[in-house]
Amino acid sequence: MSVNDTAAALPAANGGALPIGGGLPSNLLLRFSAAALLWFAASGVTALWPDAADAQEWERTGEFASLLVVAAGLLVLAALLAAAIRPAPRSRLEAAIGSLSASVPWLIALALGVTGWEILTAKLNLLPRPFFVPPQALLEVYLDDWPRLLDCFAASLRLLVTGYAVGSILGVVTGVAIGWSRAVGYWVHPVLRLIGPLPATAWLPIAFFAFPTSWSASVFLIALASGVPVTVLTWSGVAGVNSAYYDIARTLGASPRFLVLKVAVPAAMPHVFVGLFMGLGASFAVLVVAEMLGVKSGVGWYLQWAQGWAAYGNMYAALLVMALLCSGLVTLLFRVRDRLLAWQKGMLKW
Amino acid sequence: MVALENTDTAGMTTGMTIDVQAVSHSFELHGAPLPVLDGVELRVEPGELVALLGPSGCGKSTLLRLVAGLEPPSRGGILADGRPIDGPDPSRVVVFQDPTLYPWRTVRDNVALGLEARGLLRSQGHRIDKALALVGLTGFEKAYPHQLSGGMAQRAALARALVNDPRLLILDEPLGKLDSLTRLAMQSELVDLWRSSGFTGLLVTHDIEEALFMATRVIVFSGRPARIKADLSIDRPYPRHRGDPVLTELRHRILELLGLAETW
Ligand SMILES: Nc1ncnc2c1ncn2[C@@H]1O[C@H](COP(=O)(O)OP(=O)(O)O)[C@@H](O)[C@H]1O
Ligand SMILES: [Mg+2]
Numbered sequence: 001m002s003v004n005d006t007a008a009a010l011p012a013a014n015g016g017a018l019p020i021g022g023g024l025p026s027n028l029l030l031r032f033s034a035a036a037l038l039w040f041a042a043s044g045v046t047a048l049w050p051d052a053a054d055a056q057e058w059e060r061t062g063e064f065a066s067l068l069v070v071a072a073g074l075l076v077l078a079a080l081l082a083a084a085i086r087p088a089p090r091s092r093l094e095a096a097i098g099s100l101s102a103s104v105p106w107l108i109a110l111a112l113g114v115t116g117w118e119i120l121t122a123k124l125n126l127l128p129r130p131f132f133v134p135p136q137a138l139l140e141v142y143l144d145d146w147p148r149l150l151d152c153f154a155a156s157l158r159l160l161v162t163g164y165a166v167g168s169i170l171g172v173v174t175g176v177a178i179g180w181s182r183a184v185g186y187w188v189h190p191v192l193r194l195i196g197p198l199p200a201t202a203w204l205p206i207a208f209f210a211f212p213t214s215w216s217a218s219v220f221l222i223a224l225a226s227g228v229p230v231t232v233l234t235w236s237g238v239a240g241v242n243s244a245y246y247d248i249a250r251t252l253g254a255s256p257r258f259l260v261l262k263v264a265v266p267a268a269m270p271h272v273f274v275g276l277f278m279g280l281g282a283s284f285a286v287l288v289v290a291e292m293l294g295v296k297s298g299v300g301w302y303l304q305w306a307q308g309w310a311a312y313g314n315m316y317a318a319l320l321v322m323a324l325l326c327s328g329l330v331t332l333l334f335r336v337r338d339r340l341l342a343w344q345k346g347m348l349k350w
Numbered sequence: 351m352v353a354l355e356n357t358d359t360a361g362m363t364t365g366m367t368i369d370v371q372a373v374s375h376s377f378e379l380h381g382a383p384l385p386v387l388d389g390v391e392l393r394v395e396p397g398e399l400v401a402l403l404g405p406s407g408c409g410k411s412t413l414l415r416l417v418a419g420l421e422p423p424s425r426g427g428i429l430a431d432g433r434p435i436d437g438p439d440p441s442r443v444v445v446f447q448d449p450t451l452y453p454w455r456t457v458r459d460n461v462a463l464g465l466e467a468r469g470l471l472r473s474q475g476h477r478i479d480k481a482l483a484l485v486g487l488t489g490f491e492k493a494y495p496h497q498l499s500g501g502m503a504q505r506a507a508l509a510r511a512l513v514n515d516p517r518l519l520i521l522d523e524p525l526g527k528l529d530s531l532t533r534l535a536m537q538s539e540l541v542d543l544w545r546s547s548g549f550t551g552l553l554v555t556h557d558i559e560e561a562l563f564m565a566t567r568v569i570v571f572s573g574r575p576a577r578i579k580a581d582l583s584i585d586r587p588y589p590r591h592r593g594d595p596v597l598t599e600l601r602h603r604i605l606e607l608l609g610l611a612e613t614w
Contacts, residue, residue, distance in 0.1 A: 244450045252464035253440035266454045343454045343494045
């Protein structure tokens, strides 16, 4: 049920597409205003409270304060829109405001968190330096070092996607082959049992020595890390297919090829996606280690480099980029799964 | 489902002759052979609807699997129209007790399965809608199996079988899991389908009334290993009446054969 449907089901006096809080518009106005006020306060603390006297003065404090003002301003706009659109016909804008209103508690908590962080670091200098930096230090990194960060992001993404694609494709093919063919299972199963539980990073020294470049070595390691869970889960998915599915298809004239591609593989898909999810997590771990130890680019390398220079602002900035990369890819995987497995009921929503 | 005047989905096919010749079958259980069928001898003429009755676990489903060609018999042979059965064939289609629809396919794509498997989807695709109409599932083409009731799912499984224009329809307790009202309705529908299409039917059921209401012949099996105990012709016209005294008399005889007469 979309927000609009929910709204349509409510009596008109209740007004607005409000999933929470009983849905009184004045209530919504209040919530957005409170959030906006807190973001203004965060900005004020940042800009007007002088940095601690016993430490350095932080760069980009003004820019950061402006950013906070912009956030606050957007919330004011949302509040005004929420008040104004009540009698207007239901629209996408209204739906957007409605879903934003669900995030108001988060917006409030974020404003409080940023303010506290700002006070503890830049304003009072209560946390040990250089390990703790104020938020404007991160902004500084993004404003000054973005070309390098972007390069690293692209390098990480390329390496990860290459290794993960190789690993997943080989994993699905191997898993189906083991699950389908007794002969393949006879030969591959023992190897999988021996090699599978070994963390891919254990191969690191050999891989960097055996492959022509550290990049190809890293592709191998990531493919291995993601390939093993994909193989095992695809195999268990294929092995667990209801044998009546095959009986049905066989009596209807299906060829072995049809049985594999149109029966075994789709029936195993829910398992395959669990394997793909686990493989993705494993590949993140290997990516960071490989970039820290061998590859001279990527977010992992940047993290290592920043730590070497005690540039903790850069490190946090890179960590955030890494988190966005990983979270983005997991979200993407879940989207694909939701599309392909729409026939399942009760799916876990990411 | 009863608009049977224009049943070109199944058309008027000629039913298949099935010759079960001295078939014995055993499974391996804990290293020892488990005899399941013992010298079963059965000839089914084209267009007959033969019901198989017998104690649970005696080997009825096993016999159906052998006729379908899903497994070869341990001993003896089965002929379809005089030729030995050596594997499954779309002219002999099975409907199981569980609808076993593919949950990842819509109703329409499930019904399309046989045509797709044989590469006939392009040329014969129009039959899908007819098969769906025949079982009363028009309007549910896009539904997924988990959105169907038990009766609807079994109708979809029936459509999946009928779209292939089978000459032998093998029904293994097809109504066994349905509620009693749906079951009664679908018994009539199945009889209508069979009468209008002309296929040969093999029906396993545990319901004596169902066998008597639907079949031209009832075969009663002994307990495992299954041997044929009786072969009764049900010489009553269709549509039949459940209260028909002749059927009641036959029911009593069958109960006797199954050793359950004192409960009647
Ligand atoms: N694949 C199998 N392996 C071993 N035993 C089996 C197998 N299939 C069926 N059986 C056994 O054969 C006997 C007959 O089964 P079945 O034909 O399904 O009986 P029913 O008459 O109830 O349909 C049962 O005892 C069952 O346990
Ligand atoms: Mg059975």
